[in-house]
Amino acid sequence: MIRLVKRPAPSRAWAWATPLLAVALTVAAGAAMFWALGSDPVAAIRTIFLDPLFDPRYASYSRPQLLVKAAPLVLIAVGLALGFRAGVWNIGAEGQYIMGALFGAGAGLALYPAETRAVFPLMVAAGALGGWAWAMIPAILRTRFGTNEILVSLLLVYVAENLLASMAVGPMRNPEGGGFPGSRNLSRWDAAANGELVAGTGLHWGVVANGELVAGTGLHWGVVAATLAVIAAYVLLHRHIRGVHIRLSGNAPRAARFAGIGPDRLVVFCLGVSGALAGLAGLFEVAGPAGQITIDFNVGYGFTAIIVAFLGRLHPVGIVFAGLLMALTYIGGELASFTLGIPAAAIQAFQGMLLFFLLAVDILVAYRPVLSLGRKAT
Amino acid sequence: MTPLLQIEGLTKAYPGVVANDAVSLDVGAGEIHALLGENGAGKSTLVKMIFGLVRPDAGTMRLLPPDGGDKSLAPPGGGAMPLAARDHAPASPQAARAAGIGMVFQHFSLFDAMDVAENVALGMSDPPPIRTLAPRIAAISRDYGLPLDPARRVGDLSAGERQRVEIVRALLGRPRLLIMDEPTSVLTPQEAAILFATLRQLRSEGVSILYISHKLEEIRALCDRATVLREGRVVATTRPAGDSAARLAELMVGHRIEAPARPAAAAGDVALKVEGLSLAPAHAFGTALRDVSLALRRGEVLGIGGVAGNGQEELFAALSGERTTPRGTIRLGGRDLSREGPAARRRAGLSSAPEERLGHAAAPDMSLTENALVTAADRARLVRRGFVDWAAARAFAEGVIARFDVRTPGAGSTARALSGGNLQKYVIGREIVQDPDVLVVSQPTWGVDAAAAAQIRRALLDLAARGAGIVVISQDLDELIEVSTRFAALTAGRLSRPRDTAGLTTGRIGLMLGGAGDMEAAHAS
Numbered sequence: 060m061i062r063l064v065k066r067p068a069p070s071r072a073w074a075w076a077t078p079l080l081a082v083a084l085t086v087a088a089g090a091a092m093f094w095a096l097g098s099d100p101v102a103a104i105r106t107i108f109l110d111p112l113f114d115p116r117y118a119s120y121s122r123p124q125l126l127v128k129a130a131p132l133v134l135i136a137v138g139l140a141l142g143f144r145a146g147v148w149n150i151g152a153e154g155q156y157i158m159g160a161l162f163g164a165g166a167g168l169a170l171y172p173a174e175t176r177a178v179f180p181l182m183v184a185a186g187a188l189g190g191w192a193w194a195m196i197p198a199i200l201r202t203r204f205g206t207n208e209i210l211v212s213l214l215l216v217y218v219a220e221n222l223l224a225s226m227a228v229g230p231m232r233n234p235e236g237g238g239f240p241g242s243r244n245l246s247r248w249d250a251a252a253n254g255e256l257v258a259g260t261g262l263h264w265g266v267v268a269n270g271e272l273v274a275g276t277g278l279h280w281g282v283v284a285a286t287l288a289v290i291a292a293y294v295l296l297h298r299h300i301r302g303v304h305i306r307l308s309g310n311a312p313r314a315a316r317f318a319g320i321g322p323d324r325l326v327v328f329c330l331g332v333s334g335a336l337a338g339l340a341g342l343f344e345v346a347g348p349a350g351q352i353t354i355d356f357n358v359g360y361g362f363t364a365i366i367v368a369f370l371g372r373l374h375p376v377g378i379v380f381a382g383l384l385m386a387l388t389y390i391g392g393e394l395a396s397f398t399l400g401i402p403a404a405a406i407q408a409f410q411g412m413l414l415f416f417l418l419a420v421d422i423l424v425a426y427r428p429v430l431s432l433g434r435k436a437t
Numbered sequence: 438m439t440p441l442l443q444i445e446g447l448t449k450a451y452p453g454v455v456a457n458d459a460v461s462l463d464v465g466a467g468e469i470h471a472l473l474g475e476n477g478a479g480k481s482t483l484v485k486m487i488f489g490l491v492r493p494d495a496g497t498m499r500l501l502p503p504d505g506g507d508k509s510l511a512p513p514g515g516g517a518m519p520l521a522a523r524d525h526a527p528a529s530p531q532a533a534r535a536a537g538i539g540m541v542f543q544h545f546s547l548f549d550a551m552d553v554a555e556n557v558a559l560g561m562s563d564p565p566p567i568r569t570l571a572p573r574i575a576a577i578s579r580d581y582g583l584p585l586d587p588a589r590r591v592g593d594l595s596a597g598e599r600q601r602v603e604i605v606r607a608l609l610g611r612p613r614l615l616i617m618d619e620p621t622s623v624l625t626p627q628e629a630a631i632l633f634a635t636l637r638q639l640r641s642e643g644v645s646i647l648y649i650s651h652k653l654e655e656i657r658a659l660c661d662r663a664t665v666l667r668e669g670r671v672v673a674t675t676r677p678a679g680d681s682a683a684r685l686a687e688l689m690v691g692h693r694i695e696a697p698a699r700p701a702a703a704a705g706d707v708a709l710k711v712e713g714l715s716l717a718p719a720h721a722f723g724t725a726l727r728d729v730s731l732a733l734r735r736g737e738v739l740g741i742g743g744v745a746g747n748g749q750e751e752l753f754a755a756l757s758g759e760r761t762t763p764r765g766t767i768r769l770g771g772r773d774l775s776r777e778g779p780a781a782r783r784r785a786g787l788s789s790a791p792e793e794r795l796g797h798a799a800a801p802d803m804s805l806t807e808n809a810l811v812t813a814a815d816r817a818r819l820v821r822r823g824f825v826d827w828a829a830a831r832a833f834a835e836g837v838i839a840r841f842d843v844r845t846p847g848a849g850s851t852a853r854a855l856s857g858g859n860l861q862k863y864v865i866g867r868e869i870v871q872d873p874d875v876l877v878v879s880q881p882t883w884g885v886d887a888a889a890a891a892q893i894r895r896a897l898l899d900l901a902a903r904g905a906g907i908v909v910i911s912q913d914l915d916e917l918i919e920v921s922t923r924f925a926a927l928t929a930g931r932l933s934r935p936r937d938t939a940g941l942t943t944g945r946i947g948l949m950l951g952g953a954g955d956m957e958a959a960h961a962s
Contacts, residue, residue, distance in 0.1 A: 068854050069802060298827075300820045303810050311800035316759055317791060318811040319780025 063426040073424045078370050078381070081417035088416070089409045098399050106399060107391030107409075117394060123277030124390050125383060127348050130281035131156070131340035133382035135364035137285070137292045138333030140373040144296070145305040146312065147329040151197065151212030152337040153361025154219035155190035159338025160345040161219075161226055162189025164242060164352050167251040168231060171243060178250040182342055183280075190338015191331050193219065198330040202323040208330065220357065227354045246350035253280045253347030281343030285382075288336055292375040305329070337361060359407075363389075366414040385410065439501060441466045441645050442487070442614055443522055447496035449482050456482040458669040459496065464614065466501070469636060469646045471656045471677060473689055474666035475886040476857065480649050483666070484616050487647070488540045489527030500525035500536055503613065531562050539612030541603045543619040549592030556591055557606045577605050581635045592721075596623035596744055604635070615639065616647045621655060625744060626914070626947035633659050651689070651887070652915070653682035665689055690887050705735025708906035709787065709875045714766045716751050724748040726755065729932045731925065733875060733906040738897065739935060740921030741910045743950055748930035749792075749879065749910050756877045756908065757789035758782040769875060784815050786874035790865050792883060792910075794857065798864040801853040805845065805863060806834045808852050816871045833870075841866035842892065858889035865893050869900050876900060879910040894920050914943050926950045 086108075090100035111121035135152045142149045149155075163186030170178050197211035231242040245251045296302035308315040308325055316322065340360065349356055367385050371377030392406030440463035449457045457479045464470045474480050485491040487498065499522035527533035530540075547556050554571045558564035565573075571587040578585040583601040591599060600620060607615060617636075621629040636646055636659065650656055656663055656677050663677040665688045673688045709732070716726040726748050733739050743749060754760040756767065758779035767775045769787050777785070791797045799808045809830050814820045819830045834848035841862045845855055852860055861881070868876055881897065882890035897920060901907050910927075911917050917924055918938055925935040926949040933949055 068851050298824050300810065300814060300823055300825055303807060303825060306803065306807075307800050307811065310802050311796045313793070313797045314800045314811055317757065317779055317797055318814075319758070319778045319783070321778070 060430075062429045063422065064429050066425060066427050069424050070427075074372060077420045077423060078372065078377070078417060080420050080423075081370070081413060082384070084416040084420070085409065085413045088412055092405065092408065092412075093401060096401065096405060098401055103395055103399055103401060106395040107388060107406075111387060111390045111394055121390050121394070125386050126277035126282050127279065128386035128389050129379075129382040130279070130285045131344055131360045132364050132367045132385055133285040133378055134281065134288055134340040134343075135333070135337045135361055136367035136371065136378045136382060137288045137375055138336035139364055140368040140371070140375070140378060141292060141296070141305060142329035142333050143309075143368060144373050145308045145325055145329050147326050148209045149194065149197070149212050149330055149333045150209050150365065151194070151214075151216045151361070152333060152364055153357055153359065154212070154216035155193045155334040155337035156341040156344075156361045157216075157219040157223050157357050158193040159186040159190035159335075159341030160349075160352065160356060161223060161231075161341075162186055162192075162338065163342030164231065164245060164345045165226075167245055167248075167346070168242060171251075172248065174250050176250070179253070179280075179346070182251060182346060183339065186338045186342025187335040188338070190341065191335040193338070194330040194334020195327070198327045202326055208326070212330075216361070223352070223356060224354045227352050227356070231352050233351070240354055242352040244350045245346045246348075251346055253343050279343065279347050281340065281347065284339055284343065289375045289379055296375065301328075337364075363410060366410060366417075369414065369417055385413075388413075439522065440464060441468075441501045442525070442647075443499045444483075444487075445497050445499075447483065447486060447498065448494050449486060449491060450494055455669050457486070457493070460666070460669070460671055462664045462671060462674065464645050464647055465661075466613075466645055467640050467643045468662065469640055469648055469660045471660035471663035472647060472649045472666065473651065473653075473656060473663050473677075473685065475651065475689055475888075476884060477668075477886065478666040478689075479669040480666055481618070482669075484540065484618065484647065484649065487525075487527075487533070487614075488538060488616060489530045489533035492526075492528075498525040499523065500538075500614075503537060534562070534610050534612075537611070537613035538616065539607030539610050539614070540616040541600070541607050541618065541620060543622065545599050545603055547591045547599055547602060550590070552588050552590050553585060553594075553602055554587040556602055557587075557609065560606045561609070573609065574605055577608050581605075581608065581638060582631060583635060596746065597625070597628040600624070600632075608639075612644065614645045614647060616649070618649045619651075620648075621650065621652060622912070623744060625950050626943045629655065653677075653685045656685070657682060667691055686887065705737070705904065705906075707732045708735045708770060709733040709908070710768045711756075712766055712768075714755060714762055716755050716760065716762060719750050719754065719760075723750060724930045726751045727930045729930075731932060731935065733908060735874075735904050735906050736901055737922040738901050738907045738909060738920050740917035740924045740938065741908060741927050741932065742914055742917050742924060742946060743912070743927035745912055747927050749927060751930070752927065752932075753789065753791060753877065753879045753910060756787070757791065758787075779812075780815065783812060783871075783873070787877070788812065788816075788868045788871060788873035788875070789877040790868050790879070790881065792880040794860045794864055795852060799852040799860060802851055804834075804849050804851055805838070805843075805855075806831045806848045808863075809834045809837070809848075809867060812867055813871055816873075837863055837866040837870055840870065841896065858885040861885050862889055862893060865896065869896055872900075872903070873905060875906045875908070877908045877910070880912065881909060882913065882916060883911075890916075914946050918943070918946070924949075 086104055090104055093103040094100040110117055112118060135156065139149055139152055163182040166185035167178055167182045193215060196215060197208040200206040200211050201208045227242065228240040233241060233243045246253070296305065304315065304320045304325065307318060308320060308322065312322065345352060345356065363385055367378055367381045371381035388406065388410055392409070395401045396403050396406065442464040444463065445461045447457055447460045460483055472480050472483065482491060486493050501522050525536060527536060554567050554574055557574055558567060558570055564570065574585065574587045578601065583604060585598065585601050585605060591602065600623060620632060624632060639646060648660055660677050663675050664671055665673040667689065677685060711729060711731045714726055714729040718725050724747055729752065731739065755762050758777055762775045764775050765773055769785055772785060774782050774785055774787060795801045799811065810819055810825065813833055817833050819826055819833060831848050837843065838845060838848060843863045843866070844859050855863065865878065865881055878897065881893050885893065894916070897907055897909070909917065909921060918941060921938050923935040924938045924941055924946065926933040926946065928950055
């Protein structure tokens with residue numbers, strides 16, 4: 060019989076060890092799953108975690124992809140982590156991500172084919188605004204009517220997905236696209252493109268390639284924004300009084316109210332920041348790697364970012380590592396599906412396992428397992 | 438005469454602390470035996486072992502079997518078996534109850550939404566149907582002077598009535614030993630007097646009572662013998678009627694306690710003025726405030742007494758700013774603060790310290806340095822242009838720790854890691870070092886050991902002596918008599934007119950609190 064005994068204080072060592080343990084358990088369980096699917100488990104794990112970085116056949120393509128995929132994950136997860144720390148549960152980042160892309164792309168397409176430097180910054184602002192506005196819906200419903208922000212933000216994802224589909228076949232459809240759904244390709248329009256900042260060959264600053272990330276580093280404006288967001292979130296959480304208020308509200312809501320923190324203002328702040336960051340992630344994606352608004356533009360970054368936030372211990376620096384790891388599973392998963400024929404759903408199951416194991420072993424932070432051979436004590 | 442319960446060398450250790458260290462004591466049949474000690478002295482651990490909730494590491498307990506012993510154990514010769522005590526090692530509370538032990542806990546385990554009879558049935562291992570149980574409850578409550586209507590909803594009962602539910606539940610098991618854990622902490626003095634009459638009646642019927650308390654006067658009045666525990670060890674067994682309360686306190690704490698001197702009646706100008714304050718209840722079982730008015734002068738301590746649930750929670754929230762009230766109801770030095778939140782009130786000079794230390798006054802998993810920011814961010818200038826000055830916050834926390842003798846490894850410890858008394862010294866000290874004009878404290882020494890309680894009261898009186906006005910909301914009437922210059926009673930959301938505390942007795946205060954309600958006639962009839 061294993062009993063759990065509450066620790067006098069949460070263990071700091073375990074707080075950092077549990078993500079590593081969860082990764083190890085996921086690798087083990089994932090290997091078992093791949094074996095059950097008829098693949099070589101060792102080859103599958105190697106293909107997912109090592110080949111994208113080290114195999115000479117794939118690395119030149121995969122390495123830049125790491126930053127391309129990690130940037131939106133980190134950007135979204137940093138915002139979500141602020142809310143999660145405060146007990147504000149934004150589960151709908153995927154919807155805010157879509158709305159950011161729609162607002163940003165819409166602002167750009169409205170100006171097409173202007174060739175001024177102002178187009179891209181304008182799109183960035185519109186993207187952030189779109190995500191922020193979409194997150195204000197659950198924020199206002201919660202503060203005014205006491206609705207549950209988890210449900211409202213989640214359900215708004217499906218509303219956003221339908222808006223995306225109607226935009227892709229309706230108002231935003233490329234008039235020169237021969238009737239196919241999908242907007243103009245923004246990444247081929249210099250004024251709007253979120254291109255690579257440092258080319259693998261040139262190492263000079265400025266937009267070089269137009270979203271064609273062949274031989275580069277993958278460093279685009281989204282990576283810059285993610286880095287700034289991580290630094291800002293770190294400073295906010297650990298140096299600014301608002302960060303203390305966020306942590307206080309998450310740890311002891313009554314103490315937060317006693318300190319004079321209005322819970323409503325915090326809900327609006329946390330949902331607003333995470334929505335704006337998710338919107339930015341959507342904008343950088345639509346103007347760069349994706350290039351255009353399509354029906355299936357969103358690939359689940361908004362949901363995966365929840366895993367990233369928890370895997371990174373809701374800490375901005377931890378989220379950077381977690382984001383890179385999750386990006387690796389995306390890239391390695393694609394690689395495994397075309398080299399080994401592992402179904403894409405198995406890769407999603409693999410990512411889900413990571414969150415499952417993390418939440419499962421997280422109990423070790425606050426509790427200590429005790430092996431007792433006697434009868435159950437009351 | 439053979440004792441009913443004989444305990445020898447009972448030891449129980451938890452990681453880092455020996456809760457009971459070779460404790461020996463015996464409880465005679467028909468005796469009221471007091472178990473006396475500070476918080477953490479090991480009283481609860483000891484009775485939990487007797488009641489089968491905790492198993493001892495070492496030592497024996499022997500309990501006299503009912504009616505002179507178990508015949509099946511008689512020697513084969515067939516000779517008369519002397520009264521032989523049997524080993525008592527209950528594996529569970531059910532086993533302890535079967536052996537004839539009943540217990541009434543300090544914190545009630547009752548369901549508000551169910552009626553009295555249903556609650557009693559829930560605590561029985563083999564409950565009879567309600568229609569036969571209800572008359573039995575009524576009979577017991579009549580026999581022992583504990584009026585109780587089996588059909589009433591527990592949510593509507595007073596604390597004293599809830600305790601009667603627990604007592605009746607224990608008495609239904611016909612116990613030979615009844616354990617009572619701090620039974621008077623929730624009672625008015627009149628209710629307590631009636632409880633004592635019930636306990637004396639039980640004693641006369643041969644029931645033994647193990648009575649846990651730290652209220653010395655009531656132990657002197659009620660108990661035949663007292664065992665004093667300190668740091669897990671028995672330090673004395675006395676006849677409390679022959680000892681002074683001061684002597685018992687000294688045994689309990691290990692050194693003399695100086696009671697702080699109450700300040701002379703102050704004649705300062707009015708610092709805090711509350712007028713016509715009414716407020717809806719905080720939750721379904723809360724109490725609305727009705728037209729509360731008071732004027733607090735600089736340098737005085739106003740004690741607000743009353744049994745919990747009479748509007749204390751609402752009054753504290755209205756004064757701290759956690760709930761705002763209509764304009765003009767709360768003024769500090771002439772400035773209307775009624776619509777301001779807690780932070781603005783603190784800046785203006787009105788500070789507060791709530792009853793609940795963990796979760797309300799302090800965040801459990803945050804360090805003492807971080808917890809300094811809960812109330813001291815503005816007044817102690819720990820934040821500059823939005824950014825936390827961590828060095829200043831740390832220095833502030835260390836200052837409180839040093840000045841108020843908070844026992845902790847350092848300002849980096851989490852609030853949860855501190856003992857109740859030390860955390861209380863920290864959260865009260867956190868307000869006092871900011872020199873507020875008015876300080877509102879709720880239950881400042883609730884669950885705090887005697888030495889820490891004396892320190893906290895001393896610090897409050899010092900603050901008053903420096904010219905601050907202090908409001909102490911408390912259930913502990915002895916405490917209020919000790920520290921307050923004036924006293925007012927809060928009953929059913931109404932505040933009585935304050936009276937000078939000098940010359941006030943607990944009996945008089947009890948009447949101000951509304952006496953014992955329907956209990957007064959109980960033992961007379």
